[in-house]
Amino acid sequence: MRATLFVTCLVDQLFPQVGEATVSVLRRLGVEVEFPRAQTCCGQVAFSDGFWPEAQRLARRLLPTFADVPDIVVPSGSCAAMLREFYPTLFRNQPWLAEQTRRLVERTYELSEFLVDVIGRDDVGAYFPHTVTYHASCHGLRGLRLREQPLRLLRQVRGLQLRPLEGLEECCGFGGMFAVKFSSLSASMLETKLRAIEATGAEVVTGTDVSCLMHIAGGLSRRRSPIRAMHLAELLAAQ
Amino acid sequence: MSAREEILRRLRATGEAEAPLPEIRAPIRITGDPVQLFLERAAAVGADVVRITSGGLAERVVRDLRRRGVQAVAVWEDPVLASVQSALRAEGVEILLPQDQTSTRVTRADAGVTTADYAIAETGTLVLTCSPLRPRSTSLLPPLHVAVLSRDRILPTLEHLFTDLHVLPSALTFITGPSRTADIELTPVQGVHGPVSIQVYVLG
Amino acid sequence: MKERIDFARNAEAALRNPFLQSALRTAMVRFRSLRDAVVEEVPEWQVLREYAYATKMHVLANLDRYLTRLEANVAAAGGVVHWVRSGDEAASTIVDLARRHKAQTIVKSKSMTTEEIELNRFLHAAGVQVAETDLGEYLIQLAGERPAHFVVPAVHKSKGSIAALLSEKLGIPRFDDAAQLTRAVRGELRQRFFAADMGVSGVNFAIADTGTIVIVENEGNARLTTTLPRVHVALMGIEKVIPRLADLAVFLTLLPRSATGQRMTGYVSFITGPRRAGEVDGPEEFHLIIMDNGRSSIHADRAMRECLACIRCGACLNSCPVFERTGGHAYGSVYSGPIGAVLTPLYRGLDVGRDLPFASSLCGACEEVCPVKIGLPRLLLELRSRIVRRRGASWMDRLFVRGWVATMMNPTRLRAAGRVVRILHHLALRQRVPLPYPFSEWSKARDLPPPAGPPFRDRWRS
Numbered sequence: 075m076r077a078t079l080f081v082t083c084l085v086d087q088l089f090p091q092v093g094e095a096t097v098s099v100l101r102r103l104g105v106e107v108e109f110p111r112a113q114t115c116c117g118q119v120a121f122s123d124g125f126w127p128e129a130q131r132l133a134r135r136l137l138p139t140f141a142d143v144p145d146i147v148v149p150s151g152s153c154a155a156m157l158r159e160f161y162p163t164l165f166r167n168q169p170w171l172a173e174q175t176r177r178l179v180e181r182t183y184e185l186s187e188f189l190v191d192v193i194g195r196d197d198v199g200a201y202f203p204h205t206v207t208y209h210a211s212c213h214g215l216r217g218l219r220l221r222e223q224p225l226r227l228l229r230q231v232r233g234l235q236l237r238p239l240e241g242l243e244e245c246c247g248f249g250g251m252f253a254v255k256f257s258s259l260s261a262s263m264l265e266t267k268l269r270a271i272e273a274t275g276a277e278v279v280t281g282t283d284v285s286c287l288m289h290i291a292g293g294l295s296r297r298r299s300p301i302r303a304m305h306l307a308e309l310l311a312a313q
Numbered sequence: 314m315s316a317r318e319e320i321l322r323r324l325r326a327t328g329e330a331e332a333p334l335p336e337i338r339a340p341i342r343i344t345g346d347p348v349q350l351f352l353e354r355a356a357a358v359g360a361d362v363v364r365i366t367s368g369g370l371a372e373r374v375v376r377d378l379r380r381r382g383v384q385a386v387a388v389w390e391d392p393v394l395a396s397v398q399s400a401l402r403a404e405g406v407e408i409l410l411p412q413d414q415t416s417t418r419v420t421r422a423d424a425g426v427t428t429a430d431y432a433i434a435e436t437g438t439l440v441l442t443c444s445p446l447r448p449r450s451t452s453l454l455p456p457l458h459v460a461v462l463s464r465d466r467i468l469p470t471l472e473h474l475f476t477d478l479h480v481l482p483s484a485l486t487f488i489t490g491p492s493r494t495a496d497i498e499l500t501p502v503q504g505v506h507g508p509v510s511i512q513v514y515v516l517g
Numbered sequence: 518m519k520e521r522i523d524f525a526r527n528a529e530a531a532l533r534n535p536f537l538q539s540a541l542r543t544a545m546v547r548f549r550s551l552r553d554a555v556v557e558e559v560p561e562w563q564v565l566r567e568y569a570y571a572t573k574m575h576v577l578a579n580l581d582r583y584l585t586r587l588e589a590n591v592a593a594a595g596g597v598v599h600w601v602r603s604g605d606e607a608a609s610t611i612v613d614l615a616r617r618h619k620a621q622t623i624v625k626s627k628s629m630t631t632e633e634i635e636l637n638r639f640l641h642a643a644g645v646q647v648a649e650t651d652l653g654e655y656l657i658q659l660a661g662e663r664p665a666h667f668v669v670p671a672v673h674k675s676k677g678s679i680a681a682l683l684s685e686k687l688g689i690p691r692f693d694d695a696a697q698l699t700r701a702v703r704g705e706l707r708q709r710f711f712a713a714d715m716g717v718s719g720v721n722f723a724i725a726d727t728g729t730i731v732i733v734e735n736e737g738n739a740r741l742t743t744t745l746p747r748v749h750v751a752l753m754g755i756e757k758v759i760p761r762l763a764d765l766a767v768f769l770t771l772l773p774r775s776a777t778g779q780r781m782t783g784y785v786s787f788i789t790g791p792r793r794a795g796e797v798d799g800p801e802e803f804h805l806i807i808m809d810n811g812r813s814s815i816h817a818d819r820a821m822r823e824c825l826a827c828i829r830c831g832a833c834l835n836s837c838p839v840f841e842r843t844g845g846h847a848y849g850s851v852y853s854g855p856i857g858a859v860l861t862p863l864y865r866g867l868d869v870g871r872d873l874p875f876a877s878s879l880c881g882a883c884e885e886v887c888p889v890k891i892g893l894p895r896l897l898l899e900l901r902s903r904i905v906r907r908r909g910a911s912w913m914d915r916l917f918v919r920g921w922v923a924t925m926m927n928p929t930r931l932r933a934a935g936r937v938v939r940i941l942h943h944l945a946l947r948q949r950v951p952l953p954y955p956f957s958e959w960s961k962a963r964d965l966p967p968p969a970g971p972p973f974r975d976r977w978r979s
Contacts (some may be wrong), residue, residue: 081973081974083925085973086972086973086974087931087935087938087969087972087973088966088969089966089969090969090970090971090972090973090976093973093976094973094976109974109977111928111974111977112928113928114925114926114927114928114931115921115925117922117925119918119921120918120921120922121898122879122898122901123875123901123905123910123914123918124875124898124901124902124903124904124905124906124910125902125905125910125918125919125922126902126905126906128918128919128922129922131922131926132922132925132926135926160898163895163898212878212879212880212881212882213879213881215881216880216881216882216884216885217881243882244838244880244882245838245878245880245882247838247878248878249877249878249879249880250878250879251875251914251955252875252876252877252878252879253878253958253959254954254955254956254958254959255525255875255876255955255958256524256525256528256839256875256876257958257959257961257962258525258528258529258532258961259528259532259839259842259843259876260878260962261961261962261963262532262842263838263842263878264962264963265962266838288966289963291964291966292959292962292963292964292965292966293962293963295963295964296962296963296964315600316600316601316602316606316809317600319602320584320600320602320755320807320809320813321581321584321585323809323813323816323817324580324581324584324755324813324816325581326817331578332571332574332575332577332578332579333571333575334571334572334575334760335567335568335571335572335575337761337763337764337766338568338766338767341561354780358779358780358781358783411797412797414797414798415797416711416745416798417711420707420711433781435780436780436781437780437781438781443796443799444795444796445794445795445796445797448796448797448798449740449744449798449799450744450745450798453737453740453741453744470766471765471766471769471770472763472766474766475762475763475765475766476763478762479762481727481729481762481787481789482789482793483594483788483789483790483791483792483793483796483799484743484744484786484787484788484789484799485786485787485789486740486784486785486786486787487781487784487785487786487787488783488784489779489780489781489782489783489784490783491783492735492736492737492783492784493735493736493783494652494653494699494735494736495669495777496651496652496653496656496669496670496671497652497671497676497679497695497698497699498540498675498676498695499543499544499547499669499672500676500695502695502696502699503696504696504699504700504703505652505699505702505703505735505736505737505738506650506703506706506707506710506736506737506738506740506741507736507737507740507741507783507784508737
């Protein structure tokens, strides 16, 4: 089985270990991974901020980069959602791109849904003997309907004790440019999330998106919390 | 151009869109006895509900109203309520008939006694229609609303009601429990503008 | 008002108000749990949402036909229909009716549409007394404020402040008990209902097939407003019409559960014309005002049309993490929360409402709970693109986004930029370099992520 990795700009530049963990897990399951070097960014940051022509430039670049490749695996719910939910919107006035977009959309998967729904594995042979709590990132949860898959994977990690997070579906407050344009609101939402995380007593908070985790980690670090924020891929890669 | 013409012209101008109207949903079967469900759901919203035989109705109503110190009632003209009306009169309770139900009089009554055309079990709702013999205010102005309901009028769901209902009176009202609010710090309070309490007698 | 609604500033003020934060959090958590419980009881909930969306979109695609059918059936039942282009026309129609019937006092039940047109201001100016009768609206009116939420307008007021307000205005003791406060208002307003010559209500649904208007409430004030006065005037936006009576089986399942977590609200009134021959109560005249006030423009805007499907339940407000922290006043308009962030820029212009679509993390909780499946996040995104296109964005925004895109267009450029950013990152962590926008905002509440080492693309070996 083959898969193409769309590693995403944030993972590539700021959290490369998540990319490495993703590859490691896929290879462990016998998946041959390809990495088109031309890839950079899906354009979500520009799109969400209302800069659609600018986002289109990046999206038009991504289409040929991932044309005619096997299934695309993305270690990010929001980037996978950008491709699946919003690339058709971005190109709605360019019908000549409709076919390419459709092919892209039907082959794009967030990591946990690829593992559980495509490969068909809940148990990926991981060992991570720590207490962990899971935050459900919004785009994956509501855009891709990723309610079950991450939890199913976490439950099969040997040694991992899963602690339920109160308000796990409440937004952490990142929201791209929202975090800086309305930073007080973002900070207030983060505060609620941090308190819920701390109340679980878990050592680690995990999720499918480094954007949320970066925001959460930034808050944990500011209050000198020992809790670590780790991407789901890192836990699944642990042995 | 009149406002009407202008508005309609603007709405027409946007052209056709493919958007079919869904079929009306068929009523769903519910499990269990609708009467039992109605009793539970009506009680859950703060109505006092009792089951009674038609033979025992008048006596029971008189007893309950006496216990509440009721001295004047506004009533609907309905064969189902005939025995209740005479029993109350016999007790010396002042009866206000529909033709005499001006709002100033009805608001001074201690209770309003009506029947219910239908009830909806799923929500604990009574359905009342108005007519010359069934004023709107009877179930609205007095602090206590008394409703007599035949068990065969209890329908399981809203879908069942609308299947039956085709011709509408000038006013049809759904009544689900006493009036209430939660406007002050979200504290639930029973009895705001409408009746403070509601007593339902289910016949049969 | 042509001034921009400064949502960021309003939000800051709200965040600094501990009573408001606590009241909102309590209220929203409570609403959500009540709603979730009654929605879970309905296994076909998703099917009902689809039905509601499809029905509303069908009506919108044939709106002229349904409105004329409604008009014919209201007239057949003895009602009078008025069509008005704007809120001002609606208000002056009501003033004219009041004058014609020599109505000196009017009672009103809760209607967001009457708030939208600022009806009370018009009536006051015309010398007509108007009494709000919904408890929350009454309190707001007494206090001279605007509603903070569609369903619980006085959610931002403490019991103590309400007690003080009522004590001052009604001369009653300062009760500590919500029930006693409510009873005092019941007594006061009961007189107003009797004295009123005219009752003004809104409309939740208008049934085209039967000429019936439907009003949903808990307190009983809408029943009183539409029963006691001689004249009843109902105001509706053009989008309130639905085709068949039987459609209410779905809408009356969706609305109460979504709005207040009730299986059914205390009262639902189905009004078809004025009183009929021989009836002893009910209004002698029924007037329905069908109002455009900007809706036909939204209707013509295909990408935005679906926001007219809104049934004003408030569920999106209750699920929104932003609304929970700001309350309704911050939105500067009668419609608040996610739906308000869409409607206000459309009704009042992109200039006035240009901050609102951005004041969201696009978490999508609103879309999930919307009983008519309005794609709110998508509508917010669409508005963002229009605002950037037509008004431009701040130069800082443009600089950042265009810089980002320019860097990402080219892997070589990205590699070079990446190296520079890594150096700056190290310096920033040691606080040797002050952070530019947007990173300066980031650091108010968060630390920067740790240094990352070589990017993934440099580590990749096939």
